[in-house]
Amino acid sequence: MSQSRRQARVFIATGEVSGDLQGSMLVAALHQQARDRGWDLHIWGLGGDRMEQAGMELLGNTSGIGSVGLWESLPYVLPTLRHQRRVKNHLRQQPPDVVVLVDYLGPNLGIGQFLDRRFPHIPVVYYIAPQLWVWSPSSKPAKQLASLADEILAIFPAEAKFFRELGACVRWVGHPLLDRCDAMPSRQQARQRLGITEGQTAITLVPASRRQEIRYLLPTMFAAAQRLQAQQPQVQFWIPLSHPTYRQPIETAIEKYQLNARIASRQDAIAAADLAITKSGTVNLEIALANVPQVVIYRVSSVTAWIAKHILHFSIPYMSPTNLVEMKPIVPELLQDEATPENITQQANRILQNPARYQQILQDYAQMRQALGNPGVPQRAAKAIFHHLENIDSPNKQEAAWPRKPK
Incomplete structure (x- = not known):
């Protein structure tokens, strides 16, 4: 038996x-x-x-x-x-x-x-x-x-x-994202699927995986994108949806800020990008493992920020997991009051217009990846x-x- x-x-x-x-x-x-x-x-x-x-x-x-x-x-x-x-x-x-x-x-x-x-x-x-x-x-x-x-x-x-x-x-x-990123399309495959032409700058915007980020991050991020679009009319923005409920507020914001932007699959939007402007979180590692330079922003309500600073005495070396792995500023972080459209635009241009800075980020990514197993x-x-x-x-x-x- x-x-x-x-x-x-x-x-x-x-x-x-x-x-x-x-x-x-x-x-x-x-x-x-x-x-x-x-x-x-x-x-x-x-x-x-x-x-x-x-x-x-x-x-x-x-x-x-x-x-x-x-x-x-x-x-x-x-x-x-x-x-x-x-x-x-x-x-x-x-x-x-x-x-x-x-x-x-x-x-x-x-x-x-x-x-x-x-x-x-x-x-x-x-x-x-x-x-x-x-x-x-x-x-x-x-x-x-x-x-x-x-x-x-x-x-x-x-x-x-x-x-x-x-x-x-x-x-x-x-880190489990190593396995997910192994299945990510190549930059060429993703750009071909999205119809990105040769020489066109693709910037991925990742505003939210939590509802509060729609309120506190999205307007600042999209205002920065509007500035970049005015400076570089050929730029195309790509936005992955982390949750279906965010589609409507994101589409409304695209229209409000008159962005040349489209919603795309997460993996294509990341793999195809020349740069990402993103919330802080696990997605930062996903972007890094795809070899895409990024500017990380983080904002909470003024009430929470005041309590964290004056009562809890909250202090950390870095916010983005990408920087935490090596405990060094691999990518720029703009936190709370520093996360303004002007500062985001400035950091984005420093990366896009400076090949040495761009390559340094990629070299630091390679070192960071080794620490992930x-x-x-x-x-x-x-x-x-x-x-x-x-x-x-x-x-x-x-x-x-x-x-x-x-x-």
Whole structure:
């Protein structure tokens, strides 16, 4: 008689557009690992459309829920709490074999603490830890995360070092965007698909992956684009959509600022560009890995900025992940009051009109890429998660006894 196929249940929780993108790559890799091993795998949790398409049962869509700052987060408190209640009820009724938390600090810490109280035997893997190692290294959340996680799958070397020093079990797997960018079209292919002619300057604008950025970044960015267009009438702007709900405000802004701009696929818009003017975030690494110079801008509400400066004494060396990897100013950053149309235009022209500056950025990108590891990141992360599954003796989580690290 043939043995029955082994079954496993994995719960994954993440939020925002970047979490959905990176989570979808992990979901696909987990299903591939299950097929290779002859396992039946059920993945469910919080994420977005990409994760659902990759094979995850979606309990709640969190790709549109995300913000930076105290004031900006208020509209998302109630939706987040509703997702938390739904998840906790589901976890009580159907405890998984392994829990994987992806970025999304506040909500995921809440889930982790619930599991620690209710199901301390369920292994918790944290993949893509929030950048506490940069902006809050001595904070309580950093210590909580290190304590809750049975293993942290780090994507940056500095992140791995930081959490090891806090006593966490850490495995450095590299950055998953290495795999996504391996599939990116060449510059020639992308420009041909978009119909960009020889000698035409293509600038990609990335204004938002969060709704607050439509309000605080888009007007400044598009005003800078308007200035560049007046100086270089042949310029063509390309705008990728991070979420379908942003199409209408972006199209309205294109008309308002009278830009020669079109919405295009994310990969074509990035690969074809001579320059990107972009929000701060994971997309900065995607742009860097495509060898496209960029100007990074970051703005929050004046209330949040005042609280961060005068009460929280918030200070970080760099905002863009591109600069954080090497801890040096590879690309220009314009933060808060410095992010003006005049300054953005000036920085963009410094890159476009100075071949030496352009080439220096590309050389720094090459060095930065080496620090991100090697492709195959989602597969390495999936194998690490399966290691936890293989160490579970019983499919009944209330009887299983995975030895958690000492608290």
